[in-house]
Every structure is written in C-alpha cells, then in structure tokens.
Amino acid sequence: MINCEFDRRRFLQWTGASVFAALSTQMSLETLASAASSSPLPLATPILVLVTLYGGNDGLNTVVPFTDPTYQSVRSNIALSSSQVLPISDALAFNSSMPAIKALYTQNKVAIVQGVSYPNPSLSHFSSMAIWQSGSLADTVTSGWIGRWLDLQPHNPFNAIGIGSTLPPLLVGQKTVASMVGPSGIQLPWGPVASLLPRLGRSSSSDIPLEAAAASSITDLFSTARILGPLVTKSPTGSFLGQQLSLVSTLINANVPTRVWEVNLSSFDTHTGEQADQNALLSEVDAAIGTFMTSISAGARSNDVTVMIYSEFGRRVMSNASLGTDHGTSAPVILIGNTVKGGLYGEQPPLNALDVNGNLKVTTDFRDVYGGLLHDVLNIPVSDVIPSWKTALSVH
C-alpha cells in the first residue's frame, strides 16, 4: 500500500503568500533578465541547493545507530541489520540505499548534523514544516527564510529558483518571491494569441496585491524563458528528484545567476511498511545527489555548491505494529559539497533518554544550521534573516 503523500504543496495554515505590494513596481524585469544573461554569476560565488523531503524522513534509519542495542530492540521489526548499512564509525552507518552519499562522506564532503529540530517540536507535518520553512517558531511569521533573504537582494527573478509549479513557502518573501521552473523546462504560449499575452504581465495601478503577483508571474515567465529556454530543451530523464537535480546542475553549469535552488521529494510519511518505502526513497535521493555532484564536480563551479537535505521531523524511536513509525522529532540534516568539511556535527540524541512521547531529544537547533549557511554560502549575518538569532553552526 502506498503511504499518504506529503509534498511541498502542503500548507494548510501557512504560506508566506500575503504581501506583494512591491511586485507591482517591478517594471524593469525584462531589462534585469537581459542583464543577467549578459552578466552571468561570477565564478566562485557560493550557491545553495535545498532538498526538501516531505512527510518526515526517519532519521534513525537514514544515519543509523546500528550498534546500539536499544536501536535493535525498540524497533526490531524495522531495524536495519549490520548487512543493511554502510558504517561510517563504530556507532553510526548510512542506510545501505545511500552508497553515493557514503562515498562522498568518505571523501570528507558530507557533514552530518545530528539531532536537529527546535524546542518543543511539533508532531504536526504542517506546523513543523512551516517552522522549518519560515525559520521561525512563531506562527505569525508568514515569510520564508529564503524569501527574507530575497527581500534583501536587488530584485531579479533569477536570485532563487524552485523546481515545480507551486511555490514552496520558504521561497516567499515579504516583498518578493522566487521564480519557479517546471522540471521539463519552459513551454511558452504559441499561436496567434501568444504575442498578446506578455502584455498581461504589465503592472497596473488598479491591481490589488494578488493581481500584481499574477501579472508579475507572467512577466517573470517570459523573462526567464528567454534565458533558460534554450538550456532546458532536452527531455528530462531519471527519477522525479533526479530530473529536478539534473535541471539544476545544467543551469548551474550554464552560469545562470541563481544563488538558491529548491527541489523536493514526497512520501516520507512511513506509518506502514517503512523499510521498503524508505529504502526506495533514499535510493532515489542518493542516486540523484550522486549524479548531481558528479556533474557539478566536473564543471567550473565545483567548489561553489552546497547541498542541504532536510525534512520536517524524524520519526518515533519505537516502531508500530504495521512495520512503520509515527511522527517524531529530531533527525540529522545532511550537508554536501566539495568545500564542506565532512564529518559529524552536534550530538547524536541518546535512544535511552527520550521525551514524554517517546521521541528523540533535540541537540541542535535548525536555525544554527541555517545560520551557518547564511554566513558561509549567502554571506549575510543570520540575524538579517532570522531576527535576534545569533548563533551559527559552520560546516565550511
């Protein structure tokens, strides 16, 4: 049976899609897009690639405390045996579905930040993903953390790009939003009416914010298509995530002036039949990341790219009777890049000291991980994006 799917179009209570007044002032997007093509992203500019795993990936069966007797006993029906893991220390191992990431780890290109979540973790998919994507524990914050970074940049539809059709909240700022590109590229309108349609993207003084956003999306489509269209004409191949990351590596190597990319994969909500489902999903992640890193490493931006893989929560330590796990708390965040200082960061939460719900304790705050990326990759202080947050965990 297929588990219920959770993907990034998942926000019931929250997106950042409320304030767009500034969009109506952006009359010169086409000029900016042309400038972007004539002034490609300078080499050695750091780039961030976010990989969102929706549904709550089971951290304990991803980076596995395989020698801990408690691990084997409390989830005996789904625990991975020593033949199903790829050890990286006496205590920890990757799920054996992750050979490419394990190989990168061996080359010191993978940082595993352990026990990541936030105080009093929510067991709700929606609340927790809203916290991760907003970078804030307050449900009044309606912008995404990358969106707030975007707000600080001179507007350019290339600054941040998500792959897909619906905007994830993390890419929505208070003044501006990221662009989206479909995994199969861009197909502009055709036929006699096509020449009329770009006019619908102009701003109008009578526009309410949502109308301004609708108009802006039309202009951004035509602008980005002119630059990106020729680059993404080939039909995508590979898995769902593989197609997305393949497009991203193509565009990065083509010097598209984009600092942040977002891709995602769903269905990590493994309440039942976890081993088979999660192994298949991790295998998809692993193959896509492996291919992506090979492509990046062969290009001129080998040292520019950092990948972060995260999910809204990990899962319950004790498994259930349906060979799955219910919602949990902290889990590892995985950071990958040729300039990442590989290894283990933070503390592995102990399996014998759980919270009242039988979940892992939190040893690293996710905002510290964001802080490191904001400082090292996007080159701004964390507090510019996460107000009053001062600390950062650097893996560079």
Added chain:
Amino acid sequence: MYAQRLATARLLHRFNFGPTPGQYAELLQRGIGSAQTTVLDRGLVDPALDSVVAPVLADLGPYPAPNTPAATAFWSAIYRGNSELVTWWLDRMVVSNHPLAERMTWFWHGHFATSISGIEYPLPMQKQNNTLRKYALANFKDMARAMAVDGALNIWLNNNDNYIQSPNENLAREFMELFTLGVNKFTQHDVTAAARALTGYSTAPSNGTVTFNPKQHYAESLSVLGRKSKLNAASLASLIVSKEENRKFITDRVWFRFVSSSTTPPTTLARSFAGRDISSLVSTLVHSTAWSNPANSLVKSPVEWFVGACRALKVRPSTLSSGDLQWELSQMGQLPFNPPNVGGWPYGQAWLSGVAFQYRFELAQSVVAKGDLAPLAVPKSKMVQACADWLGVAEWSRRTASTLAAATGTPAEMAVAALLSPEYVVSA
C-alpha cells in the same frame, strides 16, 4: 456600482464556480439580494446535472499477478475508472444550474483530502465523493461520523494497520488536527487514545467497504479530550465535534477557502455554526458584509478557474481530450481526487507561478476552441466591456482592457487573453 459588481462577482465565482453566459449582467440588474438568493438556491430539479451519467465502477477485486493478461485488463480498468471519475465530477460542476452543492462537495474534498494515489481503486473514491455530497450542506457532526468510517479515508490514513497493541496514529491525529479541531487543540495522549477508539475497523481496498470486528476493537474506557468513555469511530467523532474548538475551526476553514486566506472571520460568523449546520454557516456567510471588504481577495484554484471557464463557454469537460486535461490539471497541481497530501490543496500565491501560467494557457486554448463565443458577438466598441460582463469580472485594469482591445478582430484570442488575465485568475 463598482461595489455591487465586485460583490456579485465574488458570490458567483466563489459559491457557484462562476456565472453562466448572461447571468452576471442579469443579477447586476436584479440587485445583490437576488445574487445572494441565486447562489444559495439548491433547486428542486436540475435536469442538466441529472444528464451527467455517473461511471459504473465494478469491484475489481485483489491485484492480479503481474505480467499476466489479467493484470493488463485490471490496470486499464483502474486507469479508466480514475479518468471517468475526474471528468464525471468536472462535468457536474460545469453543467449544474444550482452549483452550490457541487461547490461544497469540492470544498469538503479538499478538507477531508484523500488521494487516489494511496487507494488505487476508483470505487472507494466514488463512494467517498457521494458521502461528501450527501453531507455537503447537512450537519457536520453527521458528516464527521460518516467520514470516520469512510473506506477511502481509512485506507489513506492507514487505519487498516491500527492495532490495539500498537496503535497507528495517522487517522486519529489528522482527524483531530486537519478535519475537526485544528493543530494544538489536543495532546499526544489524545492521539493515542483516539487511535485506540479507531481500532477494529477493516476496509476492503477494492470496494471501500468497512467492516467492524468487535474482537479487534479496544473495548475499555478511553480518556479523550478530558472525557473518559468507551468509544468507537462514530462516538469518537461525535465527542470531538461537540468541542467548542470545532465550531471555530470549521468556520475558519470555510472562511479561508471562500473569503480570504489573510483575513479572519468576525466572531459572529461562528455563531451560525453552533448547531453544526453547514447550510446555516454558508447562508450566513453569503449574507455577510465580507463581500464589500476589498481585502477579501482570493486566487481561484486551477479547478475553480477551469470550471468557471467551461461554464462561461458552455464546454463540457468530457468533450475535451481527457489525457490532455488531466495532464494539464496535474501539472498545475490540482487534479480532482489527487490532493497532494492530507492537508489539502495549496492556495493563494502558490497557484500563481509562471509554470502554472503555461498550463493555464493550454487549457484556455482548448476550452475556447470548443467554446461558444456568442457573448462577444457585439459591436467592437462594446466587446471589452461585454467580455467583463460575460465572465463576471467587476472591472478590467487599464492593462487588461488595452490588451483585450487589441483583439477585437479575433474574439477567440480575446477570450483566451481574458481567461488568463490577472483579473480573471484572481477573484479580486
């Protein structure tokens, strides 16, 4: 004048999937009270709706062995059934003369969001759809009791794997968080206890029939939401719905989808839901002052946009290429019976990507190509305004008016551009 145009357009687009040709102009003449009555009118008869034949879906039984002739026939029956369900429902939305019931069924589908991707078989989805329609404007307590034992929902949220010794919490948690109370209105203890109340129900995946087996049901007293009692699925639903939080939660959800995702309802609105009567809530909302507040704008979801276009152009979705239609809707992120997750559909800005525009264009082209453009058969100088009156747009911006004015020689192009305009994609 503008205020009346805005309020009338909002009522028609949000509660009736948009006006039929001529309807907007007629209601503008008759006044806002008439518009309120019209969108709430459920009609005694609806011959057009009755003309849409529901697919007859067989119980396809267990999965056949792979790579056999039986498997080929089985999977093509699954695919055909799924596809028929989608066009059947879209046709109902488009042809109904009293679309409120379909509109509310659509709302509840997004509320109790169940995806066929987790069910495979179309029959349980059709049964769920009929249940949602049956209670769409009835009492929410009855609806919640029915949905707690709905086959498709039980499969979707793993209740077949919920055992006394080791509860699977998925259905219990989402039932409280997403369907009835809202987040943070219950504890982890309540989730575990509610999961126990939901043990003993087993659903046949191929037909969605739910069987209760008392031996596998947790028969002891359970403490849920501060009350200790013996509970089964229906009495659990009744207990939860009786909580005060349910009144506010459902009122908020209706407001969120019909009025605005950025404003909140007046406290008086929830009073109309005190008895959990959905029609009372909807009627109070339609008669409220919400429609004159400029802040209460919404983005039409892809299905709402598409159905509105089909109603205006008198095109039955089943006459379009069903493969193209389903591809385009799924690429826009909204294929009926396929919500992305149990939280339901996205909303607002999320629908406004450039990628969505590409597929909206393809759909607009195919609807206009089959459509009745008679409403634009007026002198060229009146076409742009006629187009607004036809589609139920309160007012074109100067941008859109000048764009449409460039297409007075080609009504089909004008229609495509109008359907893609910010003023039509957004319900201002």
